[in-house]
Amino acid sequence: MRRVYLDNSASTRVDDEVVEAMLPYFTEQYGNASSTHQWGQHAKQAIEDARAQVARLLNAQPTEIVFLSGGTESDNLAIKGIAAAHCSRGRHIITSAFEHPAVLASCDQLEAQGFTLTRLPVYREGIVRLKDVRAALTDETILVTVMLANNEIGTIQPIAEIGALVAERRAAGQRHLHLHTDAVQAVGKIPVDVKQLGVDLLTFTAHKIHGPKGVGALYVRRGVRITSQMHGGRHERDRRAGTESVPLIAGIGKAAELARVHMDERAVHMRQLRDYLEAQIIERIPDVSRNGDAEQRVPGVANFNFDFVEGEGLQISLDLKGIAVSTGSACSSGSTEPSHVLLAIGLPRDSGHGSLRFSLSKDTTREEIDYVIETLPAIVEKLRKISPRTKKKTAEHAE
Amino acid sequence: MRRVYLDNSASTRVDDEVVEAMLPYFTEQYGNASSTHQWGQHAKQAIEDARAQVARLLNAQPTEIVFLSGGTESDNLAIKGIAAAHCSRGRHIITSAFEHPAVLASCDQLEAQGFTLTRLPVYREGIVRLKDVRAALTDETILVTVMLANNEIGTIQPIAEIGALVAERRAAGQRHLHLHTDAVQAVGKIPVDVKQLGVDLLTFTAHKIHGPKGVGALYVRRGVRITSQMHGGRHERDRRAGTESVPLIAGIGKAAELARVHMDERAVHMRQLRDYLEAQIIERIPDVSRNGDAEQRVPGVANFNFDFVEGEGLQISLDLKGIAVSTGSACSSGSTEPSHVLLAIGLPRDSGHGSLRFSLSKDTTREEIDYVIETLPAIVEKLRKISPRTKKKTAEHAE
């Protein structure tokens, strides 16, 4: 059977070149980077090379890059690290309603410890509004954390504009105010330049850009103080203890380099195929609607609601045809609520529609998309036919 | 030039079989284990297979194994996780003076938050005494954390005996008392059985047993409550958020399996070569002494003091001859104190001796040891000759 992987927002295939870059560090240069002998120094050099590669992708300095175990740890360190280091100056944090669970749960954690949280609305289009940020900022605010691109619907947030707001207040004396962005779903898809964005901290993970799972980075602007959340040896300039995973770090470095060099062509490729997929689905399937702003979003992601059916049925049926996508409305532990992201953009709680996210990659082909376009309508119709909620009209349309 | 790697306590070469086990998860089964499609389910299966392999090595149940980014994170989660979950029942923690920095720093962190710490002495032989543990236990004690084998001198701690003490008190009603052991340097070298040890939590990392860097495990006995330290998605039964590194987890599983199957032969091999190395060094070099108990220790580690010289000079000189070892008395930031481990076993603070740790692996050969034995005496003599502290006698002996 044909196998078509369209779940690249969940994880991506590791590039062969990235695997090549990692391999020597498993069996040849296997030293601990803290060791002062040749093995250790080779390992250390590999890490510093990767740091330079990542820094270059983000227009940062190598010393501003902290390596750690992934996007989740990076979000945790950014948020809890700022909170711990600056809580004496204020205990208010601003975030958005549809952040990744790593951000939301870190913020919840702080709220339970007495911090005040503002969760900004994102409206139907899935975009934070600047006036809401402005209204939420107080003298007590120490952190604004808003993602750069949303992981379910791909919408891009106005981080540079928020950065300007933050800079303004900082210039006016609020020196302990910081801006963090989770750029996991943006890096490699749109230009991400920490200076242009005006962020103090930025999160990124390798496995969404054809690097390995289990390694990520946190950009920490020079001069920004964070409190380490992992205690032990003096790794990563005392910002993250733990023996560095040299092969994975070599991998994130290579993936970052490839993402930088090929970003434009990859983006064009993904956008073309995504737009084609969207147009075909809308043409061929009735009672379907797109989620999230049509313009301000990353190139590879399409997110739809299909009325009268449930998302998991669609997703599993596609899987049976060899197509991997994800749903934002899977039933787990007896609740088929839409995801918090879909709720945040105003989808009603009732389960009158199933959502699917198609996420493409640089490796996605036109043939794969055509296979999806051939396969999907029949699946939607099959499920609608057995659905008690289907409108008569739709059932007829299907004949 | 010959290259001899005798720094296996710092990190080990990844086995070819382990690399083989990881490779498919980079480029073929690259799904996110949280995904419900085939790619995701393959990834999930790989994780559960690895969990079973690790559990079997430790005589635990698979559900008792939490995967995370390494020994450091495992120590952090065990210690802070128990402290956070049980602090309402008591705020006293017992540890030893010569734990790994991941344990010491996590404990220090809690001390700064108001916990009381007892740091047990380890004496000249480098072994915690049971009577000290007994004397330190109070009704307020919620955690005893003592390593199974020390990372610098290899001495084995009486964990099963401490486990019996803890069980006694628990039977007498102190239900919130827990025992954690950092078994990073013991796993794969001596039998490690969580039931026989009577521990509630046990830390282990892949890269010390020919697995990859960047993945470790925490054993959490069924029924023991810990508070997660990494917030986000609901991975690892809510005990550790973050996309699982499927390839690394497949790697730790394979490494665990190989360690279980080959442990006895590996231990015999390492002990033989280590004993030979020790005997030869003591025979050929004057003014040298061994650190740590001679009997109660893991097979692959030898640790010496060389009088009148500094450790880093020895270590770097050996490195120039292609031999990788580590020193417990390197000068960093202007202080050449012996390591906290060497201080804990009573080495004086003055820099009148340099220490070297030789740590062997299953792959170490007799020829490699012979090369060390040929090379080391001349290096020690060279440095002693230029040392102003050398006794006349020694200088003569060197002629």
Next chain:
Amino acid sequence: MYSPTVLAHLDQPRNAGAMEDAVSRGEATNPVCGDLLHLYLKIDAGRIVAASFQAQGCPPTIAAASVLTGMIEGLTPAQARNLAPADVTRALEYLPRNKEHCCVLAIDALRSALAAIPIEMV
């Protein structure tokens, strides 16, 4: 995650769709989950001679309804009333723990349909 049987029923549901000439119709909803299930029965000579369903719900709900409609054909209403959620789960091989409620939903719909059979046909 799902058994081959669940997947097979999802792929090709048996007895799907409304039944024009049903003598009885049952309905169940999971208030938490939002799943909705309609069950139709045809009775002849005191036995269930046909059953069909309409469902909107996750794969196990569809599979449970699909397999159940097959299981009850030929049974008397009294026999059908004896079926329990576990019988449906067994017929589906197995289900993830957090999906077992889908079989409860199917049995609820069945009982609702059985209760709606005109008294003279039972």
Next chain:
Amino acid sequence: MYSPTVLAHLDQPRNAGAMEDAVSRGEATNPVCGDLLHLYLKIDAGRIVAASFQAQGCPPTIAAASVLTGMIEGLTPAQARNLAPADVTRALEYLPRNKEHCCVLAIDALRSALAAIPIEMV
């Protein structure tokens, strides 16, 4: 970590050992670090004609002493007194930041030795 020059001096230190017929001996210790350095000078016709050292310390300390004994040969004591730690660091190519104090130690030992030269020989 260390420059090739540091490693070369560690591997084969120049002018190592006590000097029996030295006219002057200097000493410096780093109280934090415990490093110990002895420096021996021979003076002839107002110039340093030979220098040697004894050191116990980390590689840069040994290398700094080794390279310094070479640098001062042929200099007058006054010229030698003008040498600064940075001159020694430069002669070693570079040092890790946290090891630069080793060159301070070498210069301290040199100044101590220079101060000990009998007044009639300066």
